[in-house]
Amino acid sequence: MSCKQLCITLVAICSALLVIVLVRTFTLVPRKDVVIACKTADSDFIKLTDQILKRFQKALQIDTISFKRGEYNRDQLLLLGSHLQKSFPVVHSSPLVKLDIIANYSRLYTISGSNTSLTPYLLTAHLDVVPAIAEEWELPPFDAQIKDEFIYARGAIDFKQGIMGILEALEYLLSKGFKPNRSFYIGFGHDEEVTGVDGARAISQELQSRGLKQVEFLLDEGLAVLNGFIPGIKKPVALIGIGEKGFLTLKLYVKGEAGHSSMPLKETAIGILAKAVSKIEDNPLPSMLGYGPEKEMLEHLAHEMPLAARIVMSNLWLFGPIVSWFFSQKPPTNAIIRTVTSVTMFNGGVKTNVLPSDATAYINHRIHPAQSLQEIMDYDRAVINDDRVQISVEDSMVAAAGSPSGENDFGYQIISNSIRQIWTNATTAPGMMIGNTDTKHYKDFTKNIYRFSPTVMFPGDEKRFHGVNERISKNNYEQAINFYYHIIVNADKRLLMGNTDTRHYAMFTKNIYRFCPTVMFLGDEKRFHGINERISKKNYEQAINFYYHVITNADQRSLINIHQHSDEL
Template sequence: MVRSEGGTDMDEIERLSEAIRFRTVAGNWEEFSKLKDFLERCFPMVHSKLKVSKINEYALLYEWDVGSQEAVLLLAHTDVVPASEEGWVHHPFSGDVADGFVWGRGTLDDKSSVMGLLEAVERLLSEGFEPRHNLLLAFGFDEETKGYLGAKKIAEHLQNRKIRIRAILDEGSAIVKGVISKIGKPIALIGIAEKGYASFDLVAKGKGGHSSTPERNTPLERMANAIQRIFRYRSRTVLTRSTEEFLKTLSRLWGFPLNVLLKNPKLTLPLLEPAFSKIPSLNAMLRTTMCVTMINAGVADNVVPEKVVATVNCRIIPGETAEQVFERLKQIVEDLQIEVVKNENWQVSDPVPDTDPNDEFYRILSETIQQTFLDVVVSPYLTVGATDSRHYKSLCQNIYRFSPLIMDRELLETVHGKNERVSVESYKKMCDFYTALMKKL
C-alpha cells in the first residue's frame, strides 16, 4: 500500500483524498498519467494479479480472468469537469478531509467509483477470493466530453476480442434521501434505461445593417421566435417501463390519493401528466426534451447580425430516435426561414432501451444495496443524463446505472457545481458495497 508522509499505511479515505488532487480535466494529459502511476502504487495486488491494459493511451482496462465464459463489466471514469476556486469552502483539487467529508472535484463524479472499485478488488485479492465470473473494470477518461476517446475505444477493443459480457454496471443514479416530496426513506435508483443525446444547430441568415435603422424580420428576430417556440414545445408523453416501475414504487410510499392513482400508471398517467410536466425531474422522464443551450450572434453593439446560430440540446426518450427529433425540429421552425443542421462536430447517441428488472443481475444489485445500506427502498429508474455505458450497448443488453452513494438535495447540487464532496461514512459504504457485490458475481 502507499505510505503517507508520516510513514504509515494510507487508508481508503487518504487514498481517495490523494486521487482528488490530480487535476484530470480533459486536455491535462500529464495529470492522467500521474493518476495511473498513483493507482499502481496504491493497489499493488490489483496491478500484479490482474491484466492491465492502456486503451488509447489514457483509458484503463483491468481484467480479473478466472476462466469463465462470460464477464461482468464495471465502469467508471477518471476525468472530471473543470472547477474554479471561487465559492468553494475548500480548494476543488485539495482533497481536504474536513467536517466528515472528503472535498473536491470528482468526489461524487466519478473518482469515488474508480477508487471504490479498486479498493474492493484489492481487498478480495488479499483474502484469496475469486469471483464466479470474469470481472472487468473499465475506466474512461473523457466521459464528461462524451466518451468517444475513452469508453467507445474500450468497447471497440472488447468487441474485437469477442469478449462475452453478462452484465454492465456504470455510474448514474444514486441513493437519494429527502429529494422526493413526502418520502422520508432513502430510495436507491437503479437506471435500467438511458435517454439519448443529440445537439442540433439552428441557423438564421439575412440582411444585417446599422442598428440605428433596424428592419423587421431580421435573423435575430426570427431566431428569438424559434427559441420561444422550442421552449414552449412539449413532446409527446412516453411511459417507458423504467418510469412505470418507478411510479409504482412511489405508489407504495406515498399516501392517498397518489398511492391509488400510481398503482396503474398506464391507466392514470393522462390524469397526472399535466402536474408531472411542471416538475422538471418527472417531466424529463416522460418525454424527449429540447433546450437551447448556446447562441452565437453579432460582432458589435451597433450592428444587426447577418447570421445567428443557436444550439439545441435534445435528450431523447427511449422509443424515439435522433433522426425523428431532427425532423420534428425542422417542422417547429420551418416557417421562420431557419435551417436545422447537424453541425460539423455532430455526435449522437440514440436512447438505450429498458433492461429487464427481473434479470438476475438486477436482483443481485438490489440484494446488495439492501444488505449494505439496510433501510432502503430499491427502484428501477430512467437515467436522463448520458453515461459512458451507452457506448457498450452493442456488447450487452443488461446495462445498469447506479452509484452506491447516499445523497440529499444539497449534495446532488454539488455535482458539477461548487463544494462537491462525499461523506467519509458514505464512501466507506461504497467500498463495502462493491466488495459485497463482487462476492456475488
C-alpha cells in the same frame, strides 16, 4: 336507453374500474430477498482510514478535465494513472490481475476467475471530469478540501468515487486472499464526458479483439440513492438505471446582414434566433409517462407509498395525466417523464455597434425512449416555424432499451441486493438514466446493462452534477467502497442466491434456511434450469428420508434428543 339502464351501466363501469384499480393496487408487490446487512462491526467491513481518504483526495486533486472530443488534459490523465498504480499495489502486482492501458490513458483490468464456465461481468467508470468555474465554488474544485464531513471536488460524484471505490474494494479483497471463481473486467474510460469515443469505445474494441462475446452484466455509473425525490416516499429509493435516454443536439443557425447599428433592420440574426429559442422553451414536449421504464419504476415503488398515492401509481393507465402534471413541477421528476430541452449555447455578434452577420444556438434534448430522433426534429421545426432558422443535427444517440429487471435476472438482482446490504432502509427499483454514460459502447456484449452510482442524494444535490460544489460525504464514500466490495463478492456466485420463495415468508421468522436434499458433483449445477436435469434413484430415497427426519426432529419442544436413530445412540 332509459335513465335506469344508463344508471345501471354507469354503476357497472365504475364497479369494474374500481375492481381493476384495487386488484392492481394490492397485487403489485416487488421481489424482496432477505439480504444480510453489511455492518460497520463486520470483520470484512472496509473502514475509511486516513490513508484511504487521502488517496481519494489525491485522485480528486488531479484535474483530468475533458473539454471536447479529443481535447482533454492528457498529462493529468497520466498522473492519475500513476496515482492509481501507487495507491493499489496489490491490485497492480497480483498474478490474477492483468492491466492493459488502452488508447494511452484508459485502463482495462482483467481479473481471472478459476471457473471458466462462468460468464464474466464488467464494471465500468470514467477517469475524466467536466470543467469547473472555480470562482463560483465554496471551496476550490480541485483541492478536495473537507468541510462538515463532505469532500468538495469536481469528480466527487461524477465519477471518481466509482474509480477509487472499485479499486479500494479489489485491493482489500485481493490482500485478504480472494480468488474469484468468476472472471471480471474493470474498464475505466478516459473521455466519457465527451462521449467516450476514444476511451470506452477502444476498451470495447480491445475486448472484442480478444474474442469476448458476452458478459453476464455490466454495471456503470448512473442513478443513485435518492432521498425525497419521489413524491410520497420518505425512505431512500435506490434507482438502478435499466434504460438510458437518448440525446439529440441541434444547431440553430440564422444568417443575418452585417451593417451599422445606427440603421438597423427590423430584426437582427440574434433577434430571430432569440424568438426561435424562446418558442422552443415555451413549448415543452408532451409527457410520455407510461411508455418507458418510468412505468416499471412507479409500479415498483407504489407499495412504499401511502394508500392514496399507491392507488394512483398502481393505475397509471387511469391516473397518468395527474401524475404527469405532478412530476412536471420539478426538474428531476420532469426529466423522467418526457424528452427535455436545454438551450446550452448561444452566440452572435462581434461588436456593440455592428449588426450581427449571424447567430448560432445549440439545443440539447434528452430523449424519452418512447420517442424517435426524427419525431423531436419535426417537433422543433414545427414549433420554430421560421425558415430563416436553419436546423442541423450536431450529435445524437437513440435511447437505450430497458435491461431486464425480473426476479431471475442475475445482474439486476446482484446490484439490487448489494445496494440493500449497504443502504438497509432503502428500497430499490428499476429506473431510467436521464444523462448518458459509456454503456453505449458495450451494448454488443450484453442486454443486461445497469447504471447505478453508489451516491446518496438529497433534493438540490442534482445541481452539483456538472455544476458547482460537487461533493460527497466521507460516510458515503465509505459506503461506495463497501458497495463495490459486495458487488464483487455477490457476483462471484454461480447462481442467483436467495432466489427462492422464502422471501414471501420473511415476515414470519428470521430463521430462514435454504437446503435441497440433492447430491451434486461438479458440473451438475448446469442442470439447474439447463438441460438433462436429473436425480439418482438413491438420492431420491435419501430425499424422502431427509424430510422424514426434518418432520420428526422438528416435532420437539426444544433442541434436545435430535438423534433418534438407534444406530446413533
